[in-house]
Amino acid sequence: MSARRLWAIVLKELRQMRRDRITLAMIVGIPVMQLVLFGYAINFTLRNLDAGIADQANTAGSRAAVMDMLATGVVSAVATANTPDELMSMIRAGRINIGIAIPPDFERRRIDGRESIQVLVDGSDTAVQGAAAQLAQTPLDPLIVEARAPRSSTPPETPIGVVAFYNPERRSAVNIVPGLIGVILTMTMVLFTGVAIVRERERGNMELLIATPLTRSELMIGKVLPFVAIGFVQTTVILALGVWLFEVPVRGSVFDVYLASGLLILANLTLGLMISTKAQSQFQAMQMTFFVFLPSILLSGFMFPFAGMPRVVQWIAEMLPLTHFLRLIRGVMLRGASLGELWVDIAALVAFTTVMMSAAILRFHKRLD
Amino acid sequence: MSDRAREHDADAIRVRGLTKHFGNLVAVDHVDLDVPARRVYGFLGPNGSGKSTTIRMLCGLLTPSEGEIDVLGLSIPAQADALRSRVGYMTQKFSLFEDLTVRENLEFLAAVQGVAKARTRSRVDELIGQYRFGDRQAQLAGTMSGGQKQRLALAGAVIHEPELLFLDEPTSAVDPESRRDFWEKLFELADLGTTLLVSTHLMDEAERCHRLAILDRGVLVADGTPSELTERLAGRTFVVESGEPRRAQRALADVDGVLGVAQVGNRLRVLTGEDVGATGQRMRDALSGAGQQADVVPATPNLEDVFVAVTRADRQRPERAA
Numbered sequence: 001m002s003a004r005r006l007w008a009i010v011l012k013e014l015r016q017m018r019r020d021r022i023t024l025a026m027i028v029g030i031p032v033m034q035l036v037l038f039g040y041a042i043n044f045t046l047r048n049l050d051a052g053i054a055d056q057a058n059t060a061g062s063r064a065a066v067m068d069m070l071a072t073g074v075v076s077a078v079a080t081a082n083t084p085d086e087l088m089s090m091i092r093a094g095r096i097n098i099g100i101a102i103p104p105d106f107e108r109r110r111i112d113g114r115e116s117i118q119v120l121v122d123g124s125d126t127a128v129q130g131a132a133a134q135l136a137q138t139p140l141d142p143l144i145v146e147a148r149a150p151r152s153s154t155p156p157e158t159p160i161g162v163v164a165f166y167n168p169e170r171r172s173a174v175n176i177v178p179g180l181i182g183v184i185l186t187m188t189m190v191l192f193t194g195v196a197i198v199r200e201r202e203r204g205n206m207e208l209l210i211a212t213p214l215t216r217s218e219l220m221i222g223k224v225l226p227f228v229a230i231g232f233v234q235t236t237v238i239l240a241l242g243v244w245l246f247e248v249p250v251r252g253s254v255f256d257v258y259l260a261s262g263l264l265i266l267a268n269l270t271l272g273l274m275i276s277t278k279a280q281s282q283f284q285a286m287q288m289t290f291f292v293f294l295p296s297i298l299l300s301g302f303m304f305p306f307a308g309m310p311r312v313v314q315w316i317a318e319m320l321p322l323t324h325f326l327r328l329i330r331g332v333m334l335r336g337a338s339l340g341e342l343w344v345d346i347a348a349l350v351a352f353t354t355v356m357m358s359a360a361i362l363r364f365h366k367r368l369d
Numbered sequence: 370m371s372d373r374a375r376e377h378d379a380d381a382i383r384v385r386g387l388t389k390h391f392g393n394l395v396a397v398d399h400v401d402l403d404v405p406a407r408r409v410y411g412f413l414g415p416n417g418s419g420k421s422t423t424i425r426m427l428c429g430l431l432t433p434s435e436g437e438i439d440v441l442g443l444s445i446p447a448q449a450d451a452l453r454s455r456v457g458y459m460t461q462k463f464s465l466f467e468d469l470t471v472r473e474n475l476e477f478l479a480a481v482q483g484v485a486k487a488r489t490r491s492r493v494d495e496l497i498g499q500y501r502f503g504d505r506q507a508q509l510a511g512t513m514s515g516g517q518k519q520r521l522a523l524a525g526a527v528i529h530e531p532e533l534l535f536l537d538e539p540t541s542a543v544d545p546e547s548r549r550d551f552w553e554k555l556f557e558l559a560d561l562g563t564t565l566l567v568s569t570h571l572m573d574e575a576e577r578c579h580r581l582a583i584l585d586r587g588v589l590v591a592d593g594t595p596s597e598l599t600e601r602l603a604g605r606t607f608v609v610e611s612g613e614p615r616r617a618q619r620a621l622a623d624v625d626g627v628l629g630v631a632q633v634g635n636r637l638r639v640l641t642g643e644d645v646g647a648t649g650q651r652m653r654d655a656l657s658g659a660g661q662q663a664d665v666v667p668a669t670p671n672l673e674d675v676f677v678a679v680t681r682a683d684r685q686r687p688e689r690a691a
Contacts, residue, residue: 002483004480004486005480008477012469012473015469016468016469020468203467204460204463205464205466206464208458210430211428211458212453213454213481213482214481366449367429367430367431367432368430368431369431369432
């Protein structure tokens with residue numbers, strides 16, 4: 001392996017990339033677009049649900065309870081009603097998602113410790129139902145505390161913030177952004193290298209390259225290296241936007257985040273190279289990329305919980321680099337784990353990379369036949 | 370080693386029984402070849418005659434089905450890796466990077482071909498001067514004309530000063546002036562000691578070569594210097610002047626012993642088989658039989674006649690078994 005020839009390939013790739021505006025735009029554009037799409041549009045925990053309020057008690061206590069509920073930000077009041085029946089017809093009509101009904105004997109029920117507020121839900125949307133279940137929990141706790149210990153000397157009540165009462169894992173963005181690093185890297189890295197070799201074959205450059213003293217490893221590694229840098233740029237973009245836009249926590253070390261991302265980048269790049277040695281055209285390479293991309297998104301645990309999948313599907317998922325990366329990145333970013341504790345998934349990614357790279361180099365021949 | 374070196378001086382390439390099958394197709398059929406060093410050796414043949422396949426096998430890019438190849442004393446394809454730094458290869462299709470500039474392409478090739486780092490800059494500058502890219506070194510290769518691309522490809526192929534240069538139809542997409550210019554470069558290289566193997570389907574290019582092999586459907590049908598090849602046809606070519614050349618052509622086409630009739634302006638160029646005397650008489654009979662007032666005059670054979678003679682002769686033989 002000659003360092004000079006390897007660098008010649010790297011430099012050539014970088015120069016070509018610099019002139020390829022579409023690829024350049026994709027490097028930053030895809031992470032930003034996906035992050036915004038997933039972060040805002042695909043929101044498993046809903047906010048600002050339309051609520052109707054029927055406060056039949058209309059006491060200081062009941063008004064305070066309503067204000068507390070609105071303060072969570074889960075609901076916003078769009079209508080008022082006189083009876084629970086009116087709320088139900090509003091739900092049927094689709095005017096509101098959630099109805100909050102407070103009975104006339106609210107104060108008495110509260111003191112008795114009986115159910116004092118009813119939250120009516122449009123159960124046809126499970127996400128809304130989930131949100132309402134949370135909402136029902138929220139205001140009761142302080143009320144009970146207040147009711148049982150009136151005029152107590154406990155520390156002054158703090159306003160009920162969403163964060164305090166919501167399990168952070170319930171906020172979609174928190175869960176999605178770390179995974180999104182993996183999804184975006186899987187899509188772009190496989191695609192970039194997937195077309196890398198095929199493109200040279202299509203443009204006729206390959207005949208020139210294989211007639212030179214370049215070795216197979218120099219060619220393969222030289223093609224992969226520039227994209228490692230690009231992968232880190234993408235990781236940085238997603239992390240920065242995630243922290244800035246969605247206040248995603250990074251509880252573990254940032255170094256570990258990059259290390260885990262680096263492992264995924266390498267695994268995906270070698271997979272792309274493998275595709276590239278197999279595909280006959282750039283179009284085929286793209287088709288094969290999506291053949292890998294779809295199972296990655298669906299089976300890795302990014303969208304659906306891994307634990308709920310049938311055994312066979314889990315085996316398939318274990319073959320995908322994204323599955324292991326998700327375990328690493330969620331561990332590091334959300335649970336503050338160190339990579340040492342997650343060594344099994346690290347080993348899996350390293351093994352995947354080694355196998356794919358060797359296979360790609362072996363499959364690639366400096367021959368035309 | 371000195372024995373070997375002298376051997377190279379005589380023959381840069383020695384090929385025996387070279388054969389390549391692609392499935393049922395025999396692309397190259399038992400070709401024997403001796404290419405002398407420091408000469409421009411031509412490969413003449415129509416498209417699909419096996420020229421590119423042969424060149425690719427000589428470079429080690431394709432594995433022969435049968436036969437022995439010795440290039441610069443190396444056995445190919447076994448020693449193809451050792452050969453790569455000693456030969457240059459200019460592909461039929463432009464294969465440099467269209468999205469790199471002239472200078473970037475040359476720098477890349479210098480690095481992968483192992484031109485010494487200290488020498489790279491001066492070598493690239495030298496080529497940019499020699500191949501007249503002084504004012505275009507920052508231009509993207511993809512935006513250049515056919516002639517410029519081909520000049521750049523040649524500069525790239527010789528960057529490491531190879532002993533042997535393969536050129537696969539280098540001038541197929543180029544205007545006549547660029548072609549003349551290009552061939553001057555080839556002879557300069559030969560004068561400096563490079564052996565060149567050039568494939569072409571153009572007769573005027575073939576005529577320029579020091580030596581020539583004619584390929585037809587994978588078979589080597591003739592080889593020698595252009596003058597040797599044309600001399601073998603002495604007396605077998607005629608020019609027929611006629612007022613109605615197309616009618617005369619039809620009359621002559623079926624005459625026994627006539628191998629080819631080609632119209633050149635108002636004249637017909639006729640090539641006959643070995644039995645010239647009898648064929649000449651039959652031609653005159655056929656012309657008068659068709660009511661044609663035409664003169665049949667002997668002409669000097671050219672390479673096109675040679676080409677027609679060897680390919681037609683082959684066609685009259687029974688079909689070769691694959």
